[in-house]
Amino acid sequence: xxxxxxxxxxxxxxxxxxxxxxxxxxxxxxxxxxxxxxxxxxxxxxxxxxxxxxxxxxxxxxxxxxxxxxxxxxxxxxxxxxxxxxxxxxxxxxxxxxxxxxxxxxxxxxxxxxxxxxxxxxxxxxxxxxxxxxxxxxxxxxxxxxxxxxxxxxxxxxxxxxxxxxxxxxxxxxxxxxxxxxxxxxxxxxxxxxxxxxxxxxxxxxxxxxxxxxxxxxxxxxxxxxxxxxxxxxxxxxxxxxxxxxxxxxxxxxxxxxxxxxxxxxxxxxxxxxxxxxxxxxxxxxxxxxxxxxxxxxxxxxxxxxxxxxxxxxxxxxxxxxxxxxxxxxxxxxxxxxxxxxxxxxxxxxxxxxxxxxxxxxxxxxxxx
Amino acid sequence: xxxxxxxxxxxxxxxxxxxxxxxxxxxxxxxxxxxxxxxxxxxxxxxxxxxxxxxxxxxxxxxxxxxxxxxxxxxxxxxxxxxxxxxx
Amino acid sequence: xxxxxxxxxxxxxxxxxxxxxxxxxxxxxxxxxxxxxxxxxxxx
Numbered sequence: 001x002x003x004x005x006x007x008x009x010x011x012x013x014x015x016x017x018x019x020x021x022x023x024x025x026x027x028x029x030x031x032x033x034x035x036x037x038x039x040x041x042x043x044x045x046x047x048x049x050x051x052x053x054x055x056x057x058x059x060x061x062x063x064x065x066x067x068x069x070x071x072x073x074x075x076x077x078x079x080x081x082x083x084x085x086x087x088x089x090x091x092x093x094x095x096x097x098x099x100x101x102x103x104x105x106x107x108x109x110x111x112x113x114x115x116x117x118x119x120x121x122x123x124x125x126x127x128x129x130x131x132x133x134x135x136x137x138x139x140x141x142x143x144x145x146x147x148x149x150x151x152x153x154x155x156x157x158x159x160x161x162x163x164x165x166x167x168x169x170x171x172x173x174x175x176x177x178x179x180x181x182x183x184x185x186x187x188x189x190x191x192x193x194x195x196x197x198x199x200x201x202x203x204x205x206x207x208x209x210x211x212x213x214x215x216x217x218x219x220x221x222x223x224x225x226x227x228x229x230x231x232x233x234x235x236x237x238x239x240x241x242x243x244x245x246x247x248x249x250x251x252x253x254x255x256x257x258x259x260x261x262x263x264x265x266x267x268x269x270x271x272x273x274x275x276x277x278x279x280x281x282x283x284x285x286x287x288x289x290x291x292x293x294x295x296x297x298x299x300x301x302x303x304x305x306x307x308x309x310x311x312x313x314x315x316x317x318x319x320x321x322x323x324x325x326x327x328x329x330x331x332x333x334x335x336x337x338x339x340x341x342x343x344x345x346x347x348x349x350x351x352x353x354x355x356x357x358x359x360x361x362x363x364x365x366x367x368x369x
Numbered sequence: 370x371x372x373x374x375x376x377x378x379x380x381x382x383x384x385x386x387x388x389x390x391x392x393x394x395x396x397x398x399x400x401x402x403x404x405x406x407x408x409x410x411x412x413x414x415x416x417x418x419x420x421x422x423x424x425x426x427x428x429x430x431x432x433x434x435x436x437x438x439x440x441x442x443x444x445x446x447x448x449x450x451x452x453x454x455x456x457x
Numbered sequence: 458x459x460x461x462x463x464x465x466x467x468x469x470x471x472x473x474x475x476x477x478x479x480x481x482x483x484x485x486x487x488x489x490x491x492x493x494x495x496x497x498x499x500x501x
Contacts, residue, residue, distance in 0.1 A: 003405060003490050006391040013387065015394065015403070016500045033501060060387040062396040062403075065500050088385070090398060094501065113398065158501075186501060225498040239496035249499030261499035315498075396494075405490045444488035451491060 004240060007248050010294040013059040014284065016249040018067060018262050021049070021077065023254050023357035025069040027096050029121070029132045031160065031201060034253075034265055035192040036069035037359035043254045046076045048275070052252065053083050055280050063090030067262070069254070069357075072099035078107075085113045094119060094158065096136060097143025105146035109153070117156035117184065118143055123171035127164055144179050156222070158184040163200070166207040169214050173221070185215070187226035190321035190331075191263040195353060198322065199346070208332060209233065229314035229330045232307035242312050246271070246293035250284065258283045260293060263317035265354040300327025307335060314338075323351030370456075372446035374424040374438075377457035380415060384453050388412070395453055402451050411444055419457060 024039035025032070044052065056064065064084060071077055072095055084091045092115040100108075100116070108114055120140045122128030128137040147155050157176050159165065165172075169185075176183035190198035203211065212230040215221060215237055225239035240248075245261035252258055256274040259265055271290050272283035284290065302308045314330020322331040323345035329337035345351060380386070383398040386406075393406040393415075406412050414424075414431050421427040424445060428438055448454045 003407075003492070006389075006405065006407070009390065011394070012389055016494065016497055018500055060385060062385060062387070062394075062398070063494075067501060090401075115401075184495070222495045224500050225496050228498060238493065240492065240498070242498070244497045244499040248497045251499075262501050263499075401494060403492050403494050405492060406488065407486070407490065408488050411488050440488055447489050447491070 004242055007240070007244075008242070008294065008296070010247065010290075012285075013056070013061045014248060014250050015062070016065060016244065017056065017061055017063075018065040018249065018251040019052075020068050020251065020253050020262070021066055021071040021080070022069040022074045024073055025096075025359075026073060026098055027070065027133050027136055028359060029136075029193070030197055031131060031162070031188060031192070031194040032358075033189065033192040033194055033263055034069065035354065035356045035358050038357050039069075040255050040357060043074075044256050044274070046079070048256070049076070049080055050083055052256075052274055052280060053080070053087055053089060055274075057087040057089055059281055059284070061089060063092060066091055066093040068094075070096055070098065072104075078104075081114060085111060091115070092117065095143070096132070097140040100143035100146055102146050102149065105143075105150035105152060108147070109150040115156070116147070116152070117158045118147075118181075119158050119160075121160055121162065122165050123168040123175055127168065130164070131162070144181070148179055154180060154182055156182045156184050158186060160188045161185050161203060161211060162188050163203055163207065166203050166211055169211070173218070182220075182222055184222040184224065185211075185227075186224050187229075187315070187318075189263045189315065189317050190351075191317050192265065192354060193356075193358065195321050195351065202332065205332075205334070205336070208334065212237070212334075226315075229311050229318075229332060230334060232311040232334045236310060241310070243316055245269075245316060246290040250290070252280065258287070260289065261317065263315070264320060266320070266352055268320070268352070298327070301325065302327075302329055302337075305329075305335070305337065321351055321353075322346075323348065372442065372449050374428070374442055374445075376424065377418070377422050378424060378445070378449065378454045379419040379457040381453055381455050386412065386416065395448070397451070397453055400452060402453075404448060404451065404453060406444070411441060414441065415445070415448070415454075418454070 022039055023036045025036040028037055071093055081091050090113045094117045097118050118140050120128050121131045125137040159172055172183055188202055212233050219238050227237055228241040231237055231241050249261055250258055251262045258271045260269040271287035274280045299308045302313045316326055318331050319326050322342050324341040331338040331342045385396050387394045392408050393412040395404045395406055414427050417427050
């Protein structure tokens with residue numbers, strides 16, 4: 001039995017649990033995977049959140065990836081982080097940096113159980129702010145400066161790769177080196193608000209190949225295994241090279257809904273709610289959706305392709321939100337098998353969309369700066 | 370120092386072991402590393418290490434067939450190499 | 458083979474894959490395997 005078979009069959013608890021604490025956000029990034037902006041009035045209360053933490057402690061979840069929206073704007077954010085640490089749950093949180101001032105950085109530097117990831121989408125303000133909003137690059141760098149001044153140690157810088165920043169790979173690496181930070185590059189998926197701009201923003205085929213080669217040359221750069229569809233190009237990239245949704249990972253959203261992964265915040269991938277009887281444990285261990293996902297999956301239309309073992313048919317979220325069949329090629333299939341399907345879907349019925357928590361009308365991508 | 374089955378070892382204080390269908394997951398809260406322990410009797414041995422003066426005696430006490438000792442030793446050595454086991 | 462990260466795995470070497478017999482035990486599959494916590498998809 002291989003390791004990936006061990007994982008696919010189901011675990012007692014997720015290894016990577018992502019928890020979005022709030023849909024509220026002070027930014028309105030063009031491609032936000034959770035369409036965040038407005039706080040949902042039915043957000044878990046502080047005690048409900050504490051109950052979730054109690055549960056995941058009982059389940060022996062090792063650590064939780066906290067995000068949002070912008071998690072630090074929840075008034076009880078720091079309390080919940082402390083609560084996690086006090087209950088043996090490590091915390092890794094993702095932030096735009098707006099609340100990481102000198103004092104926060106010093107507090108963080110004191111804890112050995114809290115890791116931080118700062119999000120940027122460009123190696124300079126022009127590229128970054130085009131996607132994340134004016135001033136957001138400066139804010140992120142200020143947070144990084146505070147962390148450096150407080151001797152926090154190695155934090156992560158996380159970038160979503162798009163058509164406009166793929167040319168900046170070396171500059172991202174240099175920025176990370178400058179701060180002694182770990183660079184993390186992740187895949188742009190057509191999830192949340194990303195659906196509106198995916199066709200214009202996702203990397204082109206030559207860009208994907210360039211990225212793949214760059215990643216092979218730099219195994220120190222993290223990817224969260226988000227580019228496993230590129231492994232069909234040759235040697236596999238580091239990581240499990242398989243979809244962890246419902247099997248190794250899942251997400252708890254701000255109102256307690258449990259989804260298979262952060263990139264499929266849609267009813268079709270909703271396994272249950274932590275407020276239901278049996279709580280999160282019952283959803284993780286007994287939900288119908290997760291049981292289905294833990295059954296052996298067939299290659300479907302990719303069965304005759306020699307690369308299926310390498311790419312596993314790619315990302316379910318990418319297929320779902322571009323409106324192409326889940327049992328076929330990834331929209332960015334490196335052999336081009338997804339192209340026709342994507343074009344056909346683009347002229348057909350509107351693909352599925354998740355809930356919209358944006359503060360105003362969905363942010364439209366306005367083309368090149 | 371090379372792993373030595375005639376020494377005493379124990380699980381590092383900051384390692385958590387979680388039982389799983391295949392054996393256990395082990396996570397080190399200090400270095401953030403994760404290991405799959407893929408045999409239930411190996412998990413039993415790991416949990417019993419602190420009670421034994423040598424790894425050898427932990428193997429014997431758990432009734433591990435001598436033919437499997439090399440594989441078990443290799444497994445424990447790799448855990449020691451990533452700081453999951455420390456000399457007791 | 459599974460592209461897992463293994464701290465102790467060097468360049469490919471032939472692993473005996475013979476059937477176990479009563480008298481001779483050949484190398485078992487690896488009983489401990491390390492995986493990078495960053496190496497699983499589904500986190501942003």
